[in-house]
Amino acid sequence: MALFNRWENDLKSVISLNSVQKQALSEFNIDLNKPENFIEESNCPLCNSHSSTCIANKDRYGIELFTVICKSCGLLYSKKHLNEWATSAFYTKYYRSIYTSSLSAEDSFFQAQINHGEQIYRWLESHDIKLTAPLNVLEIGCGAGGILVPFKLAGHNTIGIDYGDTYLQYGRNQGLTLIHGGIENLLNLPKFDIVILSHVIEHFNNLSHELDLIKSICNHKGIIYIEVPGIRSIRQNYSGNFLLYLQNAHNYHFTKKTLCHLLSLHSLNPVHVTESIQALVINEPCKKAYTSDFIAIYSHLIRLEIFFKFGLTNGLFFTLKNAIPNGKFRTFMRYLYRRVCAL
Ligand SMILES: [Zn+2]
Numbered sequence: 001m002a003l004f005n006r007w008e009n010d011l012k013s014v015i016s017l018n019s020v021q022k023q024a025l026s027e028f029n030i031d032l033n034k035p036e037n038f039i040e041e042s043n044c045p046l047c048n049s050h051s052s053t054c055i056a057n058k059d060r061y062g063i064e065l066f067t068v069i070c071k072s073c074g075l076l077y078s079k080k081h082l083n084e085w086a087t088s089a090f091y092t093k094y095y096r097s098i099y100t101s102s103l104s105a106e107d108s109f110f111q112a113q114i115n116h117g118e119q120i121y122r123w124l125e126s127h128d129i130k131l132t133a134p135l136n137v138l139e140i141g142c143g144a145g146g147i148l149v150p151f152k153l154a155g156h157n158t159i160g161i162d163y164g165d166t167y168l169q170y171g172r173n174q175g176l177t178l179i180h181g182g183i184e185n186l187l188n189l190p191k192f193d194i195v196i197l198s199h200v201i202e203h204f205n206n207l208s209h210e211l212d213l214i215k216s217i218c219n220h221k222g223i224i225y226i227e228v229p230g231i232r233s234i235r236q237n238y239s240g241n242f243l244l245y246l247q248n249a250h251n252y253h254f255t256k257k258t259l260c261h262l263l264s265l266h267s268l269n270p271v272h273v274t275e276s277i278q279a280l281v282i283n284e285p286c287k288k289a290y291t292s293d294f295i296a297i298y299s300h301l302i303r304l305e306i307f308f309k310f311g312l313t314n315g316l317f318f319t320l321k322n323a324i325p326n327g328k329f330r331t332f333m334r335y336l337y338r339r340v341c342a343l
Contacts (some may be wrong), residue, residue, distance in 0.1 A: 024097035073292035105170035113146020141200035145171030261290035
């Protein structure tokens with residue numbers, strides 16, 4: 001059972017869909033969304049615990065999606081996800097149509113990628129990363145590859161890899177070297193100095209395996225740049241609506257702490273991580289040990305839905321907290337929680 005009634009599966013989308021998205025969703029449901037195409041995670045992909053509890057049963061498109069939280073470490077993840085074959089088919093045929101509502105890459109999309117690449121370039125420089133050309137730069141899940149453009153223009157050797165042929169072809173037409181497929185296709189290439197994972201690791205099917213592959217294709221002390229939508233930034237980036245944040249393509253959801261915990265277990269060193277999440281990671285062992293984030297994340301999700309349903313802001317919350325005596329404030333919050341549960 002989901003944490004709140006609103007998070008139960010009613011097959012309804014929480015966003016308005018255009019005709020391209022509706023068509024793609026309809027074809028996806030007939031073609032791939034079948035029990036035999038899914039595999040079930042029996043244990044937590046981060047800490048291997050088998051103890052989890054249900055959080056939500058749908059995503060923003062009204063697709064059935066079983067999101068659970070590990071009671072041991074606090075990782076939020078999809079209990080069932082598409083198998084390897086169906087994942088490849090999903091990203092080749094449906095992903096861009098459903099998620100970007102466009103069948104092909106367009107100039108505006110490519111330009112937005114270039115702008116994003118410039119932001120990443122500046123962010124790395126602002127964190128004292130020396131980008132002296134030529135470095136070997138890889139972007140995994142590159143789409144049309146626009147993020148690589150600022151790196152290529154600065155004299156670096158750039159390669160992108162993705163499953164979406166139409167978007168790859170657009171980037172190739174702009175002079176980029178882009179490869180179709182997964183990380184396995186890169187094992188025979190020279191190692192990379194910088195690996196960019198912009199909104200990618202939450203899509204992986206086998207988190208441990210993919211991280212080990214990334215580590216193996218990256219130079220020792222090489223840079224891994226990671227961006228994922230953080231659980232603690234849902235209020236800013238998804239209007240506080242947890243269902244808007246959930247997407248069937250995302251198999252894992254992170255806080256700064258759970259991402260650092262995961263990376264440390266793979267001998268990767270997260271040296272600078274924000275809650276939004278942007279992470280600067282070095283390919284070297286991590287000396288810090290991380291503990292569970294379960295209670296903090298579980299409480300955060302409850303508070304998130306209370307804020308969303310009652311239109312609370314941080315400012316209003318703290319004004320009330322300061323104005324109402326402690327005992328009465330806890331009673332007030334419990335009352336709001338019961339109201340939200342009843343909705
Ligand atoms: Zn766990």
